[in-house]
Structure formats: structure tokens, C-alpha cells
Amino acid sequence: MHGWTGKNVIIDLTDGKIIENNSDLNELRSYIGGRGLGVKLYYDLVTADIDPLSPENILIFTTGPLTGTRAPLSGRHVMVSKSPLTGTIFDSSSGGFFGKELKFASVDALIIKGAADEPVYISIQDDDIRINNANDLWGKNVRQCTDQLSGKGHVACIGRAGERLVPIANVMNDYFHACGRGGLGAVMGSKKLKAIVVKGTRKTVIADEERFEKGCKEASNLIKKGSSGLSTYGTSALLNLMNYQKILPAGNFRKNEFNNASMVSGEFIKENYDIKGHACYNCTIACKHIIKSGAFEGYEVPEYETLWSFGPDNNNSDIGSIIKVNRMCNDYGIDTISAGSTIAAYAEIMGEDVKEFTELVKKNR
Template sequence: MYGYQNKVLRVDLSKKTAAAEPLRMDWAEKYIGSKGLAIKYLYEELKPGIDPLSPENKLILMTGPMTGTTVPCSGKLGVAGKSPATGTICDCSIGGHAALRIKYAGYDAVIIEGALDKPGYLLIEDDKISFEDASELWGKGCHETEAILADKYGHEYSVLTIGPAGENLCGMACITSDYYRQAGRGGMGAVMGSKNLKAVVVKGTGGVKIPNVEEAVKRILEIQNEDVLQEDNTFVFDWGTTAFLEACQDGGILPYKNFSDTTDPNWTEYNGEVFMEKLEGKRGCGSCGLGCGNFLKIGDAICEGPEYETIAAYGPNAGNRDPEAILKANQVADDMGLDTISSGDVLAWAMEMTEKGIHDFGIRFGEMDTYIKYLEMIAKGEGIGKELAMGVKKLAGKYGGKDFAMEVKGLEYPQYEPRGSWGMSLAYAVSDRGACHMRAYAPNEEVFAASIPPYTPEGKGEMVYKLAQHNAVKFCLCICDFWGTISMETMAELMSLVTGKEWTVEEIADVGTRVINIARAFNQREGFTAKDDTAPKRIFKEALKNGPAAGQKIPEEAFEDMKQQYYKVLGWDENGLLPDSLIATL
């Protein structure tokens, strides 16, 4: 098929070897690219039960057939491995320009195995591969590391790097590129750190072949004008995801003080208008059609963002309403290479533990000077930070507070209160990498569009499945989440234009279902079952006190009903397990 380079770069860090091999096109036809194809490779190549921080784990950087073409919003890079935070499969996507440069270097994917015996970085210049010393970079933040490498090689190179969090094998560690873009969840930065790999530096000078170029480019431009550039998508140019703050506040799903309640009467002190008044500049990723990146400066704090998740985590969920403190915390986390969602939930839990008198972690709600200091300590594994770096599941197992430890499978909750969107509790529970809003974004249907009642289990299994199926396809195509209006029909048409093979909507949809199933099969092989598809006891026991969802809690029987609906739609048994007959088709 067109759109592919038909080549994978396999790197063995232990042996310091790198060799190109053919892409498994039989797998590509079933999984397309990025999320799906990376998981397929990991499913086939990783032995069950391996330690995610051992040399046996693999880190896969995966593009897709649209990467490097004129398809808008197709610049995402898939990053996948076994998660040290959860023990599950984990895939993330990262924006910027790294995906394009890997593709232009001639590769659909880079598979990184083994581990270096001392800190180093991988340099890819088309078909020239080398292993460089990173001893002088080790210990530096992401921003300084990328600046040093950009000065050395030039800005036509992309850098994927880790900060101190990854070096210290923190389960909240990100991989960072273009300074402020992250593969943020599940600890992929720790996987990179366990391999003594400080960075991947890549330059590509090639191209991507597609059939009927003039006709394809003309139609792609029409799709951009007709679909991408409509108001339901372009709001991210004006607001980024700061716009979600008002929507979540009005919808009753903005978490407050470790999800103890929802909505904040003082939310206008840190809303989108407050942040966007401090706009210093904008940018977009490679192949971007929307340009969501906003550079803000408040006081001495400057960074790209903050995104909604970070505002909510470092704002109301921390009992904080100071926008400068939010931005400063964001800046520190980005430089340290820390997931803002997980670090925010860990610190919110620690604040509640302190205030309840269960265990004194030395921090209370709203104490942002200490909060910002703790972020750096978590990343560096220093003092109390070494404890907090364990993540909220392990912390609650050690100190108590399990009922309000907001996590699933060891991955902390994103910033959407599920008692105001019952389908979100299901989406968090059945997500392949632990609590995740990117697999199935239930608030879009239950709260914002109001197409299905939020406070009922009815129809939620089918709804979450359809959302997850759609997003699985989207991420296999490396399409950015902010092209929110893209349909299965459009994705099928784009695949046909780029690959030269006619794709039907049914075939595209089947890919989405297949990806959900193989991710589940990976986790099933690791011992995960329905008992791991959980929710914190808080959402069952405690009713919300404020906002549009006041009085809501989710009955446990309703939660279990939603789970069984979801399993049934996918053909899994009541324990959430795939039958052998289904596994055989993957």
C-alpha cells in the first residue's frame, strides 16, 4: 500500500546495533499504524510477565500511513510499551514534528530494545544511525536538553527526550518533544530512562508516496475546508483546551479538592479568559490544521499551555485558584518530564490525607509553594518526593486512604468527575491503560451534547464501545484528537486516498474493534480481569454536594451493569475475558 515506507528501524541498545527490516504489512492491513500496529508488535514480541523497567521491554515509536502527507492534523507519533505504572499495555501520542521526521527518514516505526550500559542518545539521520554519549545531559531538564541538542544539530532535527522523572524511573514520567509536547501517561519516560536513553534525535530528508497526488491533495484540501475548519474544531485555535474549563464547570464535572466535590464558585479567577489575556505566541504541530498551541506568560512563569487537564489538576483539584501558580507548576512539570494529571492527583490525595489526619505529607490544599517544590522532588526522587513518586495506588496501599485514591489499575484519574457523567466511570474502568479519557470521552455525549442522559447506566456499554472504537481508528491514523468532527466515513475516504486501497466504513470500524480487543488480550495475558475494571469507592459512597450534579453518586450495581453491557457488546465473558476464538482472529 502507498503511504507506508514499508520499513522498520529495529534498535538494540544492549548491542548498539540498528538495522532496517520490512514492516509487517499483513499486520498493517489489520491495524493500520500508530496505536493499533504498535500494540500488535508488542503483543507478538513481548513475553508475558516481563518487568516494564527491564531491558526486555520495548519502546515503540510508530507513525501511520498519513504521517508526512498533507492530511491535516496527522502529525501525531504513537509511543508504546508495557507500562511501569500499571503493568498494562500503554500507548500514548505526542505532537510536534518527530513523527514526520521519522517518516521522512524512511521508517514507519522505530523499535527500541535492550538498554545502554551508560547514558546515551540515539541519533537517526536518514539511514545513518549512531549511538552518542549523553553523560553531560543526564540530570538536565527536558527544556535544557532539547536546547543543547538543537544548538548542536539544528532545528531541522526533532528531539524526543526525558527529564529527571524518566531518569529516576518515576511511573509518572513523560517523553517530551518540541519542548512542550508530551507522551504523557503510563510512564513511557521511565521505560526510556530504564534503557539509559536520554533522547532520540532524528532528521529525515525523504518523502512519502501517495497515489494520484494532484487528485488526492485537492480532495484533502476540500476536506480541510469543509470539515476541519469548522467552529466545533477551530475553537482550539482561539482558546486551546482552556475552553473546557467553563464547559466542565457548567456541566458539573469539574473536580474539586481530590474529587471530593465538583464545581468551584471562584472558577472565573483561572478560566480561559484569564489565561488567554496572557498570550505571548502560538504554534501548531507538523501537518496541523488547527494550531492549538498557546504560549503564555504570567509573572515569571512561562510555558505552552496550560491544557484543561493541567488547569483542573493544579487548580481546583488542588484547592488553588492562582493562575500564576498553575502556570508555574505546569512549567516545572514539563521541564521535569512529569505527567500533570498523575502528579496532580497524587498531590491532591496527599493533601486530603494530611487534612483528614490519616498521614501528614506536609502539604494541604492550596499550598502551592510546597506543591511546586514537591513536583521537582517527585521527579528527582528526593525526600518525600521519592514516596509520592510511587503513585496513588501504591501510596494508598501503604498509608490508607484507598476510598479516595482516584485511580484505575494504578493510573490516576483524568480531570472529569464521573458522578456527573456515569459513562466516564465506565470509560475509566475499561480503558486499556488504566483511567483514561482519551479512549472514550463520555462527557461529550452525556454532558456537552446531552445526547444521552448522564445519570443512568442505560445504553452506556454501547456508547462507550462506539466512542472507543472511533478513537481507536483515529489514533491508528495518527489523527489529532482536536479534529473532533472527523467521521468514520471521512477516515475511510482518507485511507483510500493515501494508500490507494479502497477502504469501506465497515473495514475501518472493524480495525477499531480489533484494536480494542488486542489491547485487552495483552492485558488479559498479564492477568487482568473484570476485577481490575474498577472505580474508587468515593464515587459509590459519597454524593456530590454542589453544582448541576449535586446529589449524584453511582450505585455499585449500576456500575457493574455498565461493565457487563460493555463486555457483551464486545463478545467478552462476564469476567471481561476474550474467548480463545476471538483471540485467534487478532
């Protein structure tokens, strides 16, 4: 099989059974890509009336035919489940290295059913797939959990938010790449599944190497031409632009621009912090940025959505508080968009000054 590996792995955490089956080539072709495949599998395997946090819900990790190949930006993977936040079938995708590693381990789709009695993590080392005890990982946040498991491969895990079934909990991989939306971290927590660590050694088979290589080069050149802003600033480049166009979420979504937008913009961060680019697997854009020195050394530069949700949407122009809260959310495993927006709504409902939020963040520095 070309592009795909032809293998689905089904793990039932209730009885500990691990089954491998052949993926259906017609299905793979009809629902091309990780998202299409994940939603199709989910639709076929689950009935509409199940509770998202019950053992009847399933959690699916998928890769696509380009994942783990030389195609640019091909390190992505997709998670699909029923969301405890919306009650609908939900997909969330992430960059990083976890997706390509799943593919290297010959997994098109990893389907997780049931729920364990005690905390567990799944280890995939090519064909050696195990469910291991995770009592010593439970209660730890993302950074600690990833530190502990990363010697065995690339790690996707939940923090304490997922363990506590917070409906905006996410699943983080390799420390700061998030399947952020829809509360899929809570689904993982409901299954007592703390983490998945994966290491693979196989390459995806390409039907026509020469043509594929040519296509990859053309795609890379096109991407490079249109992505210099992303490479320089990351998605934070969008903040000033959205403010200029008056489509920036501000003041709990009641406004569309923010006077101090420039103070939480990508340009401001670049001028005031020593930052370096970071790339996901096989990505020439390197839109992720890390702060190299100073009080926030090693911290991630927040994405555009995090900047507006904790910044303008909360009438907050303290960039330090946003950098800090971004790290806190990534470590607890909480979606920054939902968290910032929820705080903005709460502040308005309670009639509270958002300063209380920034003070709280400062205290935790």
C-alpha cells in the same frame, strides 16, 4: 509502498546492534495507524510476565500512513510499551514535529530493546542511525537536553524524572509536546536512553496525489469550521464548559464543580495574559498557546487537564502557580495529570491544606 515507508528499525541497546527490516504490508493494513501497529508489534515481541523497567521490556515509536503528509494534523506519533504505572500495554501519543520527522527518515516503527550500560542517545539522520554517548546530557532536564541536541533534528527526550524511573515520567518532544501518560519516560530511563534526535529528508509517497489533495482540503475546511474555540483558547476552553456541566474534576475528584473555576479558565488566561497560538506540523487549529510577554514570557499555556489537576482538583485558583508548575513538570518530564491528581490525593490523605503546594510553587518562581 504508499503511505508507509516499508521500514522498521530495531535497536538493541544491550549489544548496540541496529537492524532494519521490511514492515509487513498485511500487518500495516490490518492494524492501521501508529497505535494499532505499535500495540500489534509489542504484543508479538514481548511476553506478559516481564518487568516494565527491565531490559526485556521494549519501547516502540510508530507513525501512521498519514504522518508527515499534507493531511491536516498529521505530525503525530505514538509510543507503546508496558507501563510501569499500570503494568499493562500502554500507548501514548503526541503532536509536534517528531513524528513527521521519523516518517521523513523512512521509519514506520522504531523498536528499542535491551538497556545500555551508560547513558546514550539515538541519532537518526535518514539512513545514518547511531547510538551515541549521552553522559553529558544525563542529569539535565528537558529544555537543556533539547537545546543541546536540537541542532541535529527534532528531539524526544526524558528529564530527570525519567532518569530516576518516576512511574509518572513522560517523554517530551520539541520542548513541550508530551507522550504524557503511563510513565513511558521511566521505561526510557531504565534503558539509559536519554533522547532520540531525528532528521529526515524524504517525503511519503501518495498513491493518488489529486484525490488526496482534494480530501485534505475537505478535511481542513471541516476542521476549521469546528475548531474556533480551540484556536482561540486552546483546550483550556473546556474548563468553564465542564464546570457549567458539573463534570469538572475538583477537590480530589470528590466534587464535580469549583466556585472559582473562571479564575483558571481559558477565558481568564486570554484576558490577563498576552498569548499567541502555536501549531504542530500541518495543523490549522494551532491549539497550543505561548505567553508572549510579562513574568511568564515564553511559558506554555497549560492544557485543560493540567488546569483542572493543579487547579480545581487541588482547590487551587492561583493561575500563576499552575502556569509555573506546568513548566516545571514539562521540564522535569512529568505527566501533569498524574502529578496534580497525586498531590490532590496526598493532600487529602495527609489532611494538609493545599496552600502548601501553591506556596512551594511560588517559592520556585
